[in-house]
Amino acid sequence: MANNTNTKYSTKEKILKYAIKEFLEYGFYGARMQRIADKAKINKAMLFYYYKNKKQIYKEALMSIFKTVVENLINISDEDVPIEDKIKEIIDIYADFASKNPDYLRLVQYEFSRGGKDFTKYNILKDVSKSQLFPLNPDTGKIFKYFNKKMKSGEIRNINLAHLIISIAGQVMASFFARPLFEAIGVYKPSDFDKFIKERKEFIVKLVLDGIRGGN
Amino acid sequence: MANNTNTKYSTKEKILKYAIKEFLEYGFYGARMQRIADKAKINKAMLFYYYKNKKQIYKEALMSIFKTVVENLINISDEDVPIEDKIKEIIDIYADFASKNPDYLRLVQYEFSRGGKDFTKYNILKDVSKSQLFPLNPDTGKIFKYFNKKMKSGEIRNINLAHLIISIAGQVMASFFARPLFEAIGVYKPSDFDKFIKERKEFIVKLVLDGIRGGN
DNA sequence: TTATGAATTAACCAATTGGTTAGTTAATAA
DNA sequence: TTATTAACTAACCAATTGGTTAATTCATAA
Known part of the structure; x- marks a missing residue:
């Protein structure tokens, strides 16, 4: 695992955390995958590495x-x-x-x-x-x-x-x-x-x- | 004026009417200019002929x-x-x-x-x-x-x-x-x-x- | 009849978007 | 040491988007 276990949050957790912020600010359609990545300070491709697509991230955000x-x-x-x-x-x-x-x-x-x-x-x-x-x-x-x-x-x-x-x-x-x-x-x-x-x-x-x- | 005065609504009125429907359904970011035009059965360019841009249509829709x-x-x-x-x-x-x-x-x-x-x-x-x-x-x-x-x-x-x-x-x-x-x-x-x-x-x-x- | 401007259209465009991919780095287990 | 897999990256792409433009149709007034 290249996963940095020193930091407070795993990459997957970071994604959800900042995705929530993004969705809160812009709603589903207005939310931008790039902006989520920027907020979380990770590569955009990681969003699709851990989650199938935008909808799925939204779904998990909603449930959380x-x-x-x-x-x-x-x-x-x-x-x-x-x-x-x-x-x-x-x-x-x-x-x-x-x-x-x-x-x-x-x-x-x-x-x-x-x-x-x-x-x-x-x-x-x-x-x-x-x-x-x-x-x-x-x-x-x-x-x-x-x-x-x-x-x-x-x-x-x-x-x-x-x-x-x-x-x-x-x-x-x-x-x-x-x-x-x-x-x-x-x-x-x-x-x-x-x-x-x-x-x-x-x-x-x-x-x-x-x-x-x-x-x- | 090529404006069809026989119909109930002018083109400009139609735009607002169907823009409202679109914004209601998808919100600002999710609303699509093409879909508004389709709903109103007009050419998409007419949206920009009568209104400056998407934001302005939204503004007028909100006010209405x-x-x-x-x-x-x-x-x-x-x-x-x-x-x-x-x-x-x-x-x-x-x-x-x-x-x-x-x-x-x-x-x-x-x-x-x-x-x-x-x-x-x-x-x-x-x-x-x-x-x-x-x-x-x-x-x-x-x-x-x-x-x-x-x-x-x-x-x-x-x-x-x-x-x-x-x-x-x-x-x-x-x-x-x-x-x-x-x-x-x-x-x-x-x-x-x-x-x-x-x-x-x-x-x-x-x-x-x-x-x-x-x-x- | 014709000149004029408003209304309308089809085709187009640059920018953005969600999503992919091929390749690289880092960790772990044998 | 080395093979294997997970984590990560940069570059890329097709599709969509808001918005433009040049050309055309239509109504009206002189």
Whole structure:
């Protein structure tokens, strides 16, 4: 092996790492193989030595990204904390991940804007949803279990939990997905983005909490 | 003029119409000038006769699309209806537009996924937000006026209205933006999408209504 | 009828693109 | 030492791309 085992990343790993950056920046069609090679400081031919073609690199990049996204979003605890804290926990998980990985999120959004063609083609989503840990899994998802208990005990009214999760996630994610809109029209000063997110979290907690406590 | 005035659209209009379709399908980099010409059944050179280059066609397509989006989203009435009806009205406007123009929405999403580079570059968003009719305009927006009145009368608690609008729109739009995810993981059967949206509307109305009525 | 400019076309082009290939270097095992 | 294979490189290539151009058709006005 001429593979340099001293360096942190193998050539194959480097390719994926910088391919992700390139795809994030330009999408599939706009991504350039030469630019990926340049970013990774390797010969372009290596891309085709380790991967069949551009599509395959994209596929592996997508899978890697989506795996990271899901791994982050399933970290919901089993603890039986008060409802307000549980809602905060869910919001925090989504918001924190979005804050820390804006580029990952953007590629997911890019894929969604294309109708999720490749997500479905590569079975990326299906594999993920089978996971016992997936929060939207109505049988095993921790969020479902928690709120089902709270509905039975009467602490919250009867609600459709899939809708609740979508509503919470939707409110949080909107802040990140439509960020260019908000900043362009001056909803907040770009430098105040973190402050805006903090405000938004508090707003969502209160809205949802009152919303699910309200009379049946 | 050799321009065929019998047909419904002029050549220039045809170009924009089919360019939009192409950009919606493939994004900027994936769009092909030849394919636009083929779709419009004109000679490729006509694209460069009426427009400077690809970028310019994209720019005009973006502006046209965004204009349509905004024109639809500002159609909020002035009527002083009950709060529940007003929330329903807002939700309906967003949901109806998204249902009727899934492709337009996808291009907006595509642009957002790119960080809204071109939206800001072409000043598309800024021009729009200046509009007196823009619902997010805190001084003149009809939604602001309506809810401010309701806050003063005590019918709802004091809330940040920008956040309220983002929350409502976010919950509605999530249903469309993340549609590939929901269908892949089986939140509903793809054929039941309309039913899902109907359910979602009802869910959001109730959540928001209880959420803004709740104690201060 | 004819002159004029706008609209349209087919053929073309330079540059870029994803992908290949023949040959070289480096590591390992016998 | 040497044979073998994996890792790597530079040069190359066919196909595609956005964009151009010179020539032609068409409509209109004088």
